[in-house]
Amino acid sequence: MSAVERRPVVTAGVEAVPVGELPPVGRVPSHMHAQVVRPDRYGDPATAFAPELVPTPPIGPDEVLIAVMAAGINYNNVWAARGYPVDQVAVRRKRGETEDFHVGGSDASGIVYAVGEDVTGVEVGQHVVTHPGWWEADDPWVREGRDPMIANSARIYGYDTNYGSFGQFTRVQAHQVLPKAEHLSWAEAAAPTLVGTTAYRMLHGFAGNTVEPGDVVLVWGGSGGLGTQAIQLARLAGATPVAVVSDPDRGAYAEKFGAAGWINRREFDHWGIPPLVDDKAGQKQWTGQARAFGKRIWDIVGERKDPAIVFEHPGAATIPTSIFVCRPGGMVVICAGTTGYDAMVDLRYHWTRQKRLQGSHGTNDAQATAYNDLVRDRKIDPVLGRTIAFDQIGAAHAAMGRGEDVFGNISALVGSAAPDAGRA
Numbered sequence: 001m002s003a004v005e006r007r008p009v010v011t012a013g014v015e016a017v018p019v020g021e022l023p024p025v026g027r028v029p030s031h032m033h034a035q036v037v038r039p040d041r042y043g044d045p046a047t048a049f050a051p052e053l054v055p056t057p058p059i060g061p062d063e064v065l066i067a068v069m070a071a072g073i074n075y076n077n078v079w080a081a082r083g084y085p086v087d088q089v090a091v092r093r094k095r096g097e098t099e100d101f102h103v104g105g106s107d108a109s110g111i112v113y114a115v116g117e118d119v120t121g122v123e124v125g126q127h128v129v130t131h132p133g134w135w136e137a138d139d140p141w142v143r144e145g146r147d148p149m150i151a152n153s154a155r156i157y158g159y160d161t162n163y164g165s166f167g168q169f170t171r172v173q174a175h176q177v178l179p180k181a182e183h184l185s186w187a188e189a190a191a192p193t194l195v196g197t198t199a200y201r202m203l204h205g206f207a208g209n210t211v212e213p214g215d216v217v218l219v220w221g222g223s224g225g226l227g228t229q230a231i232q233l234a235r236l237a238g239a240t241p242v243a244v245v246s247d248p249d250r251g252a253y254a255e256k257f258g259a260a261g262w263i264n265r266r267e268f269d270h271w272g273i274p275p276l277v278d279d280k281a282g283q284k285q286w287t288g289q290a291r292a293f294g295k296r297i298w299d300i301v302g303e304r305k306d307p308a309i310v311f312e313h314p315g316a317a318t319i320p321t322s323i324f325v326c327r328p329g330g331m332v333v334i335c336a337g338t339t340g341y342d343a344m345v346d347l348r349y350h351w352t353r354q355k356r357l358q359g360s361h362g363t364n365d366a367q368a369t370a371y372n373d374l375v376r377d378r379k380i381d382p383v384l385g386r387t388i389a390f391d392q393i394g395a396a397h398a399a400m401g402r403g404e405d406v407f408g409n410i411s412a413l414v415g416s417a418a419p420d421a422g423r424a
């Protein structure tokens with residue numbers, strides 16, 4: 001696979017503008033303001049992010065430079081700021097990239113300012129959003145026409161790649177660019193695409209276990225970024241979403257977006273690795289709690305019907321319960337391990353009940369377009385919980401890392417000066 005050759009698209013004489021302002025469309029300053037993470041600041045996101053003036057990114061032949069109007073906050077840059085589990089700067093430098101810093105941000109709404117020479121279908125001045133799936137066009141897997149998000153070169157934009165949306169200009173591959181929903185403000189438009197496309201792939205992407213009318217779908221973190229999107233997508237498909245949350249306010253929030261009901265996980269304490277098979281008494285106690293949890297799902301649904309799909313991302317704490325309550329032949333689909341990576345599966349039940357534990361990551365272009373069309377058709381709400389200023393990006397990631405204030409998505413204003421600007 002070839003390294004991308006990139007060139008600056010800077011317009012001579014154009015200086016960096018303050019955050020909240022834009023240079024004339026198509027005129028690109030040499031430098032830009034960004035919230036930057038550096039390895040010597042890895043740790044608490046509150047201090048790992050700092051405002052800096054950095055060079056505006058150069059672009060390759062198939063890339064696009066977008067002036068960011070608003071940037072969505074996602075959990076992935078909590079991880080990037082911690083430098084754990086992956087030191088993104090070190091990984092990229094091993095690949096030959098020269099920057100010793102990380103500008104994250106995997107959701108942008110904005111205006112196209114420049115396009116590479118091979119780009120077709122994207123033009124300067126267009127109002128757009130970005131999806132987070134990134135891959136190399138000449139990756140053999142991609143060339144064979146297979147799902148590019150499974151390719152060796154697949155990455156998440158603004159997490160694995162530099163120059164995400166926490167700068168005044170962001171660099172994306174042309175295929176990541178999607179039309180912005182005209183009825184949404186810049187802040188609303190920047191909020192949902194990463195979590196929404198991820199949820200779309202999880203619910204619609206795995207043949208044999210795609211969401212169907214009448215299915216019960218159990219959604220962990222039902223008030224969160226992923227959760228509020230999964231609930232809406234399950235409803236739209238005719239399924240019955242049941243949320244798991246950690247307090248009644250979060251439960252009510254999940255119901256507002258379509259959950260049939262919610263379970264407060266704090267009423268149970270069987271989380272993490274269950275007692276091992278030889279511990280008969282411990283296993284009995286654990287199974288009792290898992291059964292009681294499953295019965296709460298039946299109570300909400302109004303019949304003894306187990307989830308056909310369990311929408312997972314907490315990971316270590318919840319996987320044993322997810323697999324236990326999943327219906328025979330059903331699927332636990334997981335895109336993260338927020339609570340840890342060492343999860344246990346009791347294989348006896350897994351094989352005899354023929355359940356599926358499916359990993360999922362990011363989105364491909366078809367899934368992203370299908371999801372974005374639902375947003376543009378007003379069938380999916382972006383669930384913008386709160387809008388913040390550019391200088392609050394670090395603090396917002398720190399709060400997210402502590403699990404505070406989990407009500408939908410957060411957007412930061414970058415080029416947009418007002419929270420509700422940008423509606424057509």
Ligand SMILES: NC(=O)c1ccc[n+]([C@@H]2O[C@H](COP(=O)([O-])OP(=O)(O)OC[C@H]3O[C@@H](n4cnc5c(N)ncnc54)[C@H](OP(=O)(O)O)[C@@H]3O)[C@@H](O)[C@H]2O)c1
Nearest residue numbers: 075076198221224225226245246313314335336338361362
């Ligand atoms: N692979 C991908 O493509 C992809 C894409 C998007 C996100 N992710 C990952 O998915 C995770 C969630 O993202 P998000 O945007 O939804 O974050 P979020 O909005 O902050 O939500 C996190 C949710 O996790 C739940 N949670 C926290 N501790 C829990 C526990 N011990 N047991 C059960 N649930 C727990 C919280 O719900 P309660 O505390 O109310 O239960 C909260 O709703 C992150 O790790 C993120 O990096 C991965």
